[in-house]
Amino acid sequence: MDARLANTWRLTLNEKNFIKTALLSEIRIDGRKPFEFRNISINFGREDGSAEVQLGQTRVMGIVTAKFVQPYRDRPNEGTLTIYPEFSPMADPSFEAGRSGESAVELGQIIDRGLRESRAVDTESLCIVAGKLVWAIRIDILILDNGGNLVDAANIAALAALMTFRTPECSLGGEDGQEVIIHPPEMRDPLPLILHHLPIAITFGFFIDENVVVIDPIHNEEAVMAGRMIATVNANGDICAIQKAGEGVSQRVIMQCLQLAITKAADITKQIKAAVEAYNSERALQKIKRETTCVGNSVKGDQNQTLDNKGISELVGKYMERLKLISVESYASKILMLRKSNH
Amino acid sequence: MEVDREDGRSQNQLRPLACSRNILHRAHGSASWSQGDTKVLAAVYGPKAGTKKNENPEKACIEVIWKPKTGQIGKPEKEYEMILKRTLESVCILTVNPNTTTSIIVQVVNDDGALLPSAINAACMALVDAGIPMKHLAVAICCCVAKSGYVILDPTKLEEQKMKAFAYLVFPNSVHSVLPEGSLRVEGEPIENGIITSVTHGIMSVDDYFYCLERGRAASVKLSDFLRRNLQQQSTDSSKAG
Numbered sequence: 001m002d003a004r005l006a007n008t009w010r011l012t013l014n015e016k017n018f019i020k021t022a023l024l025s026e027i028r029i030d031g032r033k034p035f036e037f038r039n040i041s042i043n044f045g046r047e048d049g050s051a052e053v054q055l056g057q058t059r060v061m062g063i064v065t066a067k068f069v070q071p072y073r074d075r076p077n078e079g080t081l082t083i084y085p086e087f088s089p090m091a092d093p094s095f096e097a098g099r100s101g102e103s104a105v106e107l108g109q110i111i112d113r114g115l116r117e118s119r120a121v122d123t124e125s126l127c128i129v130a131g132k133l134v135w136a137i138r139i140d141i142l143i144l145d146n147g148g149n150l151v152d153a154a155n156i157a158a159l160a161a162l163m164t165f166r167t168p169e170c171s172l173g174g175e176d177g178q179e180v181i182i183h184p185p186e187m188r189d190p191l192p193l194i195l196h197h198l199p200i201a202i203t204f205g206f207f208i209d210e211n212v213v214v215i216d217p218i219h220n221e222e223a224v225m226a227g228r229m230i231a232t233v234n235a236n237g238d239i240c241a242i243q244k245a246g247e248g249v250s251q252r253v254i255m256q257c258l259q260l261a262i263t264k265a266a267d268i269t270k271q272i273k274a275a276v277e278a279y280n281s282e283r284a285l286q287k288i289k290r291e292t293t294c295v296g297n298s299v300k301g302d303q304n305q306t307l308d309n310k311g312i313s314e315l316v317g318k319y320m321e322r323l324k325l326i327s328v329e330s331y332a333s334k335i336l337m338l339r340k341s342n343h
Numbered sequence: 344m345e346v347d348r349e350d351g352r353s354q355n356q357l358r359p360l361a362c363s364r365n366i367l368h369r370a371h372g373s374a375s376w377s378q379g380d381t382k383v384l385a386a387v388y389g390p391k392a393g394t395k396k397n398e399n400p401e402k403a404c405i406e407v408i409w410k411p412k413t414g415q416i417g418k419p420e421k422e423y424e425m426i427l428k429r430t431l432e433s434v435c436i437l438t439v440n441p442n443t444t445t446s447i448i449v450q451v452v453n454d455d456g457a458l459l460p461s462a463i464n465a466a467c468m469a470l471v472d473a474g475i476p477m478k479h480l481a482v483a484i485c486c487c488v489a490k491s492g493y494v495i496l497d498p499t500k501l502e503e504q505k506m507k508a509f510a511y512l513v514f515p516n517s518v519h520s521v522l523p524e525g526s527l528r529v530e531g532e533p534i535e536n537g538i539i540t541s542v543t544h545g546i547m548s549v550d551d552y553f554y555c556l557e558r559g560r561a562a563s564v565k566l567s568d569f570l571r572r573n574l575q576q577q578s579t580d581s582s583k584a585g
Contacts, residue, residue, distance in 0.1 A: 046380050046453055057368040061452070065413055088410055090386035090448035092369055097408045097448075140413045142450065144384065145367045 009093050011223050019224045023212050028221070030056075034214045035260060038149075040268065042160050042275040048190070049165030053157040056218065057147025059091075062139060062157030064165040069136040071127070079126025079134040081116050083108045085141045085154065092146040092219075103150075110243055111141070111155050114199035114232040118240035121162065122194035128170050128180060135167060137193070148218035151230055155201040156272060163276045166190035198272060199240040200265040204229045204257045206249050213253060215260065229254070231261040235269040348495065348502070350379075355558060357484075357497045357565070362464075362573050364472040370448075372473025376465035378497060380455035385465035387473040389445030402437040403445060409462075410450045423449075423459055430463055430483075430513055430540045436476040445475055456500040457485040459511050459542070464566075471574060480516040480570060481539055482563040485509060486555035488547045494554055496562050508545030510552065512559040514538055516567035536560070 019029055026034055038056030045052065049064035071078060085108040087095045095101070115121055126135040139161065141154045169188045173181045205217040206227035217225060227246025233239050239258065352358070358379030367373035370386035377383070394404040407424045409416070431447065447469065449462045460483035467480045487498045487509040495502065503509055515534050528534070538556070547555070 046455075050453075059367065063413055086410070088448060088450060089388075089408055089446065090367065090370055090373070090384070090410075090450060093388055093391075138413070142410070144450065146369055 011220060015220070016224050019220060020207060023207055023214065024209060028214060030218055032216075034212075037216045037264060037268075038218075040156065040271055042156065042272065044160070044164055044275075044279045049161050051157050051160035051164065052144075053153050053160065055147070055149060055153040055156070055216070057145060058149060058153045059143075059145035059147075060150065060153040060157045061142040061144060062154070062159075062161035063142070064158075064161045065138050065140070066135045066165070066167050067138070068128075068133055070132060071130075071134040075123075076131040077127045078123040080136045081112075081121055081123065081139070082136070083112050083115070083139045083141065083158070085111075085143070087143050090145075091143040095143075095146070106243075107141070107151050107154055110151055110201060110230055110232065110241065111139075111158055113241040114155060114201060115158065115162075118197075118199050118232075118234075118238075120195055120197055120199050120234075120240075122196060125194045126167075129172065133180060137162075137165075146219055148220070148222050149203050149216050152201050152203050152216065155199070155232070156268065159195075159198050159200075160272055160276060162193055162195060163272070164192075164279055166192055197234045197236060197238070198269050199232045199234050200268050201230055201232045202261040202264050204231070204261075206247060206253075208247075211253075213257060215264065229257060231258055233258070233261045233265045235262075235266045237262050350499070354493065354495050355562065357562060358499075360566075360569055362468055362570075364468055364574075364577055370469075370473075372469045372471070372475070374465050374468035374472055375452075376461050376468060378457055378461050379499065380453055381457055381461050382452040383458070383461045383465045384450040384452055385462065385469040386448045386450075387445065387466075387469045387475065388448075389473065389475065390440045390443035391446070392443060394442055394444055398444075400442045403435065403440045403443050405431050405435065405437075406444055406446045407431070407466075408446065408448045410448065412451045412454065423462065426459065426540060426542060427463060427466060430481055431466060431470070433539055434467070434477050434479065434481045434515075435470065436478055439476045445470075445473075454500065456498045456503045457511075459483070460485050460513070463513055463540075464570075468570070468574075479518060479534065480567070481513050482516045482566045482570065483511065483513040483540075484559045484562050484566065485511050486559050488545075488551045488555065492551070494551065494558055496558060506545070508543060508547040508551075510541060510543040510547070510555050510559075512538060512556065512563075513540035514560060514563040516570060517564055519571075 022029060028034065032038070041054045043052045044050065050061070052059065052061045069080065072080070085100065085104045087100050087104045089095045089097045121137070126137065128134060139158050141158060143150055143154070168185060168190045169183045170180050171183070173179055203216060205214045205221055205225040206212070206229070207224070208226050214221060225246070227244070227249060229242065229244040231239065232241040361377045362374065364374045366375055367386055370388060372387035373385065375382065375384045390403060394400050395406070398404040405428055407427045409420045409424045409427070411420055427447070427449065447466050449466060451458065463481055463483035470477060485497055487495050487502060487506040489495065490507045498506065498509065515537055518534055
């Protein structure tokens, strides 16, 4: 039943011809110029490591989580990074729940190549005990609305989420120096990940006439285009990955596209960094507010406490208790796990 | 008995509610619902032709897909899907479009307690946005019973974990109608005194449960008002645009 229902959205021949003819005169159906990117807006969620990116009508969410694993045998000093793309059925009537199609796998592979093989994320800093314990970073990419060009939006979401993600600080200690102590966030600040550079994916669409190239295609244009190239570049001018499919295109056009990609990547990198800066400064402000209430409470005596101070101290006490609840459980389970693996 | 809750709310106070409709462009109907830090996104596609194999083709069929924030789909997600499906089947008018399927996709954006009630509220708003015919709305709320016996509404995740028992309750919303008073009553009671769904976790005494129902019903009146205001405001906005 699902396969039949998936065919419900199809462009008519008239619409397809309209898009192609308009492109020959460099007119796109949403009014953009051929090499104009849509507006990007980046928003962050409540927890560290969650970002939502809106690229025109396309909406993608990136969520980063981490846990302890044993490292691979051939790379005992490096952590791991895995990407899980989820093409939610809410994004497009043709996306099925459960098994993801080949475009989901392709999206995951492109982002993976951009982040891991270009060494954008420093995996050696994710090692805690060489050969035994490393951080495994998991990036979930949730596609909420398919307005075209999912790869670019998903890439930006993954980068924004990675830049705002924090791992708790760990150190070695204990009797034999082999126990791992995880410091709860109120004692030591959690650490950000080390990113050497930001690989940005830029998608180009090629149409039947060789000279017709557009950047950032919308879903109507994607249904009509004959070929596609996704260039992952960074603001330094390095090409991290290129993926091309569809009709053959001349070398001159490819070189033009790569030049353009590097310029666009610089703009997008600036935008991502500005959004992350704003989020970090807001987060720092919130932390300062919490700490001033702590300090205020300890200075006052405990006999003549006004209702306000008592209320604040109770709130702070409960906040500490809450953090302890979360961190003590994870601390205890991690110690147990490490002791078991040692025996 | 005054109870100190972590965020300073009183026993019967709900977290700040926020709701917006028509946020996705491809879906036929969509809504985002947040209660404090819990945020849920719902999208509706439908009605589509055909029903699934074991469903009755003389009625419309509702399909629910629950997507957690991270991780794979397991048994808790399947349970939520089933509860949502049964709740929404009793709220929608299934005889208007027979032999069709309406899909509702729920995405958890953040879970800070009272997840299933938020999802039910979001799904109802998304159905309204899609224009699916319904008898009335479903208004969902979560009530917890603590070890010392007091009842609090709309817990956060930490509060849920510390409580002895909690219940998710779904009531029909209050009806404003032009029909004469008596015709909308079911067996002499107004519709909003009924209960559509109730899911409990943990042990609670019968008295505690009835107390929860009472408190939940009172809160559902407030929620219905919020929904009504939200829907009316957005419908006048869209008429200005059109």
